[in-house]
Amino acid sequence: MEKIPNLRTVNVTRYITPLREGGSLPALAEADDDFKYVLKFKGAGHGVKALIAELIGGEIARVLNLKMPELVYANLDEAFGRSEADEEIQDLLQGSQGLNLALHFLSGAITFDPVVTVVDPKLASQIVWLDAFITNVDRTFRNTNMLIWHKELWLIDHGASFYFHHSWTNWEKHAQSPFALIKDHVLLPQASLLKETDAIFKEILTDEVLQSIVNLIPLEWLEWEDSNETPEAIRDVYFQFLSIRLKHSEIFINEAQNARETLI
Known part of the structure; x- marks a missing residue:
């Protein structure tokens, strides 16, 4: 039986920390389902094209029964990030309002x-x-x-x-x-x-x-x-x-x- 892919949508509630330096600046964040996610921003680096690649590649891997953290659409409210002290991160958050992509955080991996x-x-x-x-x-x-x-x-x-x-x-x-x-x-x-x-x-x-x-x-x-x-x-x-x-x-x-x- 064919698997029909489907993604949940979560709302990002807390920006915790950037995960590494670099053009994309992914972050560890928390969502309204109380799970932590590695958040990929559409306002970063290669923008939505990197998210599209992440989405298609990850879901093909899942259909092939390879181990992949759950992917979710991650919604960023327009008010999110206004209190962020780091100007670069604040710009990233402001430029990523709407739907982004996130991977379930594998704690301890x-x-x-x-x-x-x-x-x-x-x-x-x-x-x-x-x-x-x-x-x-x-x-x-x-x-x-x-x-x-x-x-x-x-x-x-x-x-x-x-x-x-x-x-x-x-x-x-x-x-x-x-x-x-x-x-x-x-x-x-x-x-x-x-x-x-x-x-x-x-x-x-x-x-x-x-x-x-x-x-x-x-x-x-x-x-x-x-x-x-x-x-x-x-x-x-x-x-x-x-x-x-x-x-x-x-x-x-x-x-x-x-x-x-x-x-x-």
């Missing part, structure tokens, strides 16, 4: 260390396949973007995926790209079951499932000032990109396998 934890070939192949599919440039030894929580491997941070959307040109060509940057993937050495994974995942990710994930993108994230395209047209490009890329998955699978052979 530790950063995945490939030296300490060996990932089995099946799981490694699944994660490498996912990242090659969504063109995620950010799962490297330098920045693994994975956590160990309750002795299980959890995926976080897919905001650097779908990098084609930053230029929005030749997306059809990007959809059939081999994704050479997979050579830097932290789990590539263990990913010995890519073809087997490909066959299974292509059955799960039907066009209906991909469309349902793309339909999760809020309308207000699709009203781009630098584009003349309608939100519906932008949404359709994301769907077409995923659908075409999946149909031609042998292109990125062969690239990953060749890159792996040079490593081992």
Whole structure:
């Protein structure tokens, strides 16, 4: 039975602390359901495009039964952040009114260390396949973007995926790209079951499932000032990109396998 993705909406009630320095300045925040979240702001860095990548990449991972913290829409009221003393953070909050995206905070989780934890070939192949599919440039030894929580491997941070959307040109060509940057993937050495994974995942990710994930993108994230395209047209490009890329998955699978052979 196909899983139809659905996201809850929470209202942010308390900004606790920024989580790291950098362009995006994600924060630990609390919402009106009394849970803590890692909050990603539409007013930061790459704006709504990073949130769209986070949303699509995370929900594809979930449909594929990979461990992902729950994603929620996080609403920021216009009055939120006025009392914030840090001017940069206040500007970020003021520029992020409306719907943002947040991940459930995994309290006590530790950063995945490939030296300490060996990932089995099946799981490694699944994660490498996912990242090659969504063109995620950010799962490297330098920045693994994975956590160990309750002795299980959890995926976080897919905001650097779908990098084609930053230029929005030749997306059809990007959809059939081999994704050479997979050579830097932290789990590539263990990913010995890519073809087997490909066959299974292509059955799960039907066009209906991909469309349902793309339909999760809020309308207000699709009203781009630098584009003349309608939100519906932008949404359709994301769907077409995923659908075409999946149909031609042998292109990125062969690239990953060749890159792996040079490593081992």
